[in-house]
Amino acid sequence: MIEIDTILLKVASQCNINCGYCYVYNMGDDSWVDMPNFISQDTIKAVSKELEELRKKQQRPFAIVLHGGEPLLLGTRRLETLLHSLRTAIAEEYCISIQTNGILISDKILDLYSKFKTSISVSLDGHEITHNANRVGHQGEGTFHHVLKGIEKLKSHPDAALLYLPVYLLLSIQTQIHMTSTISLKKLIHKT
Numbered sequence: 001m002i003e004i005d006t007i008l009l010k011v012a013s014q015c016n017i018n019c020g021y022c023y024v025y026n027m028g029d030d031s032w033v034d035m036p037n038f039i040s041q042d043t044i045k046a047v048s049k050e051l052e053e054l055r056k057k058q059q060r061p062f063a064i065v066l067h068g069g070e071p072l073l074l075g076t077r078r079l080e081t082l083l084h085s086l087r088t089a090i091a092e093e094y095c096i097s098i099q100t101n102g103i104l105i106s107d108k109i110l111d112l113y114s115k116f117k118t119s120i121s122v123s124l125d126g127h128e129i130t131h132n133a134n135r136v137g138h139q140g141e142g143t144f145h146h147v148l149k150g151i152e153k154l155k156s157h158p159d160a161a162l163l164y165l166p167v168y169l170l171l172s173i174q175t176q177i178h179m180t181s182t183i184s185l186k187k188l189i190h191k192t
């Protein structure tokens, strides 16, 4: 049996920003147009059932990454339903993470992540000029400072110490294709 390492689960088809290089919205893939805005209750139930089955069949834990579009557009109520269902299907040693642009991070959402031991990966393209060259809003405005505000919220959450632990890593800054220097990014984040 081939073992599965990571499952990418698309939970939202829309995004609150419009990155120039986005393969979903700006590279000719229009499949999202006919998709529902959010993962449905029926799909959540079906996916959770399949994950439970996989957990029983496969010895090695696998990871689940919630993806979009922008997964935080689900809002707290839908996210709670989704995370509760996933965590009921798989134990806490299975990594669940969310890939987000970071703009919609709120205290309520962080509380949910903490409750369901879910990690967060924030997309940041490096320094302000580099980031704002592509990661822009629907009016073309840069999003750098909005993303940093989201990261500040992460850092000030009561569970921040837990969030930085390698096992339940709730903040991992994932620089994408335009990152110029890992060291300078670390300095940048520690300044916020």
Ligand code: SF4
Residues within 6 Å of the ligand: 015, 016, 017, 018, 019, 021, 022, 023, 024, 025, 068, 069, 070, 101
């Ligand atoms: S945040 Fe992600 S999904 Fe949204 S426009 Fe940018 S690359 Fe696309």
